Amino acid sequence: MADTLTDTAAPAPALRPRTARPATEPGWSVEESASLYSIRNWGKGFFDVNAAGHVVVRPTRNPGVEVDLYEVVAGMRERGFRTPLLIHFSDLLRQRLVDIADAFRGAIHEHGYQGSYQGVFPIKVNQQRRVVEEVRDAGKSLGFGLEAGSKPELLAVMGMTSDTPDRLIICNGFKEERYIEFTALAKKLGRNVIPVIENVTELKLILRFYEQHGVRPAIGVRVNLASQGAGRWRHSSGLKAKFGLSMNEVLEVLSILRQRGMEDCLQLLHCHMGSQIHDIRQVNQGVNELARVYSQLAKAGAGMRYLDVGGGLGIDYDGSQTSFEFSMNYTLQEYASNVVYKIMTVCDEEGVAHPTIVSESGRAMVAQQSVLIFDVLGANRLDRYVAPARLPEPPAGETELPRPLVDIFDVYRTISERRLVENYNDLLEDRDEALRLFSVGLMSLEHRALVDSIFWAACARIRDIARSMSRPPEELGDLETALSDTYFCNLSIFQSLPDIWAINQLFPIAPIHRLGERPTRKATIADLTCDSDGKIDRFVDDHDVKKWVELHDFADGEEYLLGAFLVGAYQETLGDLHNLFGDTHVAHVKIDEQGEWWIDEIIEGDAVRDVLSYVHYDLSRLFGEIRRECEKAVVNKQMTVAESQALLKAYEAGLSGYTYLETEGSR
Numbered sequence: 001m002a003d004t005l006t007d008t009a010a011p012a013p014a015l016r017p018r019t020a021r022p023a024t025e026p027g028w029s030v031e032e033s034a035s036l037y038s039i040r041n042w043g044k045g046f047f048d049v050n051a052a053g054h055v056v057v058r059p060t061r062n063p064g065v066e067v068d069l070y071e072v073v074a075g076m077r078e079r080g081f082r083t084p085l086l087i088h089f090s091d092l093l094r095q096r097l098v099d100i101a102d103a104f105r106g107a108i109h110e111h112g113y114q115g116s117y118q119g120v121f122p123i124k125v126n127q128q129r130r131v132v133e134e135v136r137d138a139g140k141s142l143g144f145g146l147e148a149g150s151k152p153e154l155l156a157v158m159g160m161t162s163d164t165p166d167r168l169i170i171c172n173g174f175k176e177e178r179y180i181e182f183t184a185l186a187k188k189l190g191r192n193v194i195p196v197i198e199n200v201t202e203l204k205l206i207l208r209f210y211e212q213h214g215v216r217p218a219i220g221v222r223v224n225l226a227s228q229g230a231g232r233w234r235h236s237s238g239l240k241a242k243f244g245l246s247m248n249e250v251l252e253v254l255s256i257l258r259q260r261g262m263e264d265c266l267q268l269l270h271c272h273m274g275s276q277i278h279d280i281r282q283v284n285q286g287v288n289e290l291a292r293v294y295s296q297l298a299k300a301g302a303g304m305r306y307l308d309v310g311g312g313l314g315i316d317y318d319g320s321q322t323s324f325e326f327s328m329n330y331t332l333q334e335y336a337s338n339v340v341y342k343i344m345t346v347c348d349e350e351g352v353a354h355p356t357i358v359s360e361s362g363r364a365m366v367a368q369q370s371v372l373i374f375d376v377l378g379a380n381r382l383d384r385y386v387a388p389a390r391l392p393e394p395p396a397g398e399t400e401l402p403r404p405l406v407d408i409f410d411v412y413r414t415i416s417e418r419r420l421v422e423n424y425n426d427l428l429e430d431r432d433e434a435l436r437l438f439s440v441g442l443m444s445l446e447h448r449a450l451v452d453s454i455f456w457a458a459c460a461r462i463r464d465i466a467r468s469m470s471r472p473p474e475e476l477g478d479l480e481t482a483l484s485d486t487y488f489c490n491l492s493i494f495q496s497l498p499d500i501w502a503i504n505q506l507f508p509i510a511p512i513h514r515l516g517e518r519p520t521r522k523a524t525i526a527d528l529t530c531d532s533d534g535k536i537d538r539f540v541d542d543h544d545v546k547k548w549v550e551l552h553d554f555a556d557g558e559e560y561l562l563g564a565f566l567v568g569a570y571q572e573t574l575g576d577l578h579n580l581f582g583d584t585h586v587a588h589v590k591i592d593e594q595g596e597w598w599i600d601e602i603i604e605g606d607a608v609r610d611v612l613s614y615v616h617y618d619l620s621r622l623f624g625e626i627r628r629e630c631e632k633a634v635v636n637k638q639m640t641v642a643e644s645q646a647l648l649k650a651y652e653a654g655l656s657g658y659t660y661l662e663t664e665g666s667r
């Protein structure tokens, strides 16, 4: 991020929608859009559609307090910031922390559990300063702590928690001397810091540095369970996991501590079963095993106080509430209830006091609070092709047209519902034959272009007939996908939604306006990068994953805005600079006491000069080169002095501009 621009204390002025379109259209309703995009399923009370056909965010789930996303974008434009734009909702983040704390407190009360609950936010899930501050502030009264997974993260956390020294700071990840020494120094400052041992060498360093600084450590161990999680991150646990101690090593840690009379220092048992756990059975199995280890350690004399179940609490990205990998077959309340109940049952059986339960549910805390808004720049529509009324005459000197051209035109003219599949197969065959003739030089470019037009026009006709049939032939299933439009959008998947590229992550995507109109197109999304992976071609569906999303038609130059939702976890820092597209602008939106929204903070996205300096360009050298070239061009009479000055000014302005496509008057 470049820098913070404004901290506007005043609410944003009231904003009007910019389109002159009617909000609704006969034969279609915003209700149908809400259902088409499954908004209420994945929205979980936080997202809905208003009567104007705009997506709204209800940060506290209170239907009377909502933020119209289209109005936020308009408000940002009035302040000179254009899309792509990331919008954070501080109150939604706060609400999620309250939800998680309430779910655990409710379960503790319901089961008569004797211990308490403390949430911990692993800052790697979203290290943006503003997000961590929000968690820190909102988490203060809820008793939430922070987790660092590296030395830089610990240094950030140390500098942000001076006013709440009793807050839990859990340190995971591989630790070298400096990292461990900083945990000792934090302890010396009075912080409730617990380094979690990932391998036995770390214990030796802890003993050395804590002794050196004259403080007694509180230590955790990360254990490798036999129970393996499920889904993409299942290898985070299990016997061959990258992290954690074997049972032998855990006992070795306890034995080393006991020899020094320090067994009371072993206070926390930790395990991370994997992220986005989609099946509750995995949680039950893992927690059961973890609670057994905890109890045995407590009985063996360790000073056990905390049982840390790690992260993994899922997000229902597709709203299906199933065990699909981007969904979850349990609710937050079920998760909390199962964790509390399992730990209680095992501890009671073993005769061990109930521990403070810690969870590091990063994704579940922050995923929903961010929405990425981007604009559509143009579309490639394959069904725009029209076939000619008749074929042209053969070229001069030839008696007939190439056979595949004549045949494909014949197929086009005789398409019928009864022979639809046969027609489609004939089309494919004729087109292949045309391509073959072209590749050996026996077909002209004009004839090849004509074959293409007839082919796509025929495909569109077959698709339209299939759509009108009550039971369209299965063989034509791929036709919708083949004919789907490509909507080119002002964003970089690699920068803003890297998990789509890296792990095929499914995020809900929907227009943020025009939801009172029927979407008539089916499209995939392509980003600005020169990379064929920079695309979105998997979308949320009611009971499956769709290869396209329904979108509205739009005229060239007309505004059309899409949103990618639930993007607050992992995306911002995992994003990269592919093609030098940088961080987007970020708006932090808050609700005031009257229930009105306002823009609390704008963090300006990267300018071109920022991204160039990240990859070590010397900007004054670049500018100097261009200046020299301009002077030479003036001497050689290629341009006037005035023209050279204008070029230099444009170059300088380009360096200060947004890395994404810009329009006049925008930043």
Ligand SMILES: Cc1ncc(COP(=O)(O)O)c(C=O)c1O
Residues within 6 Å of the ligand: 122, 125, 172, 272, 274, 275, 276, 310, 311, 312, 313, 360, 361, 362, 363, 364, 569
């Ligand atoms: C040790 C540890 N704790 C917590 C988390 C957060 O997991 P999640 O975001 O799935 O809750 C992770 C993520 O990988 C982790 O490695």
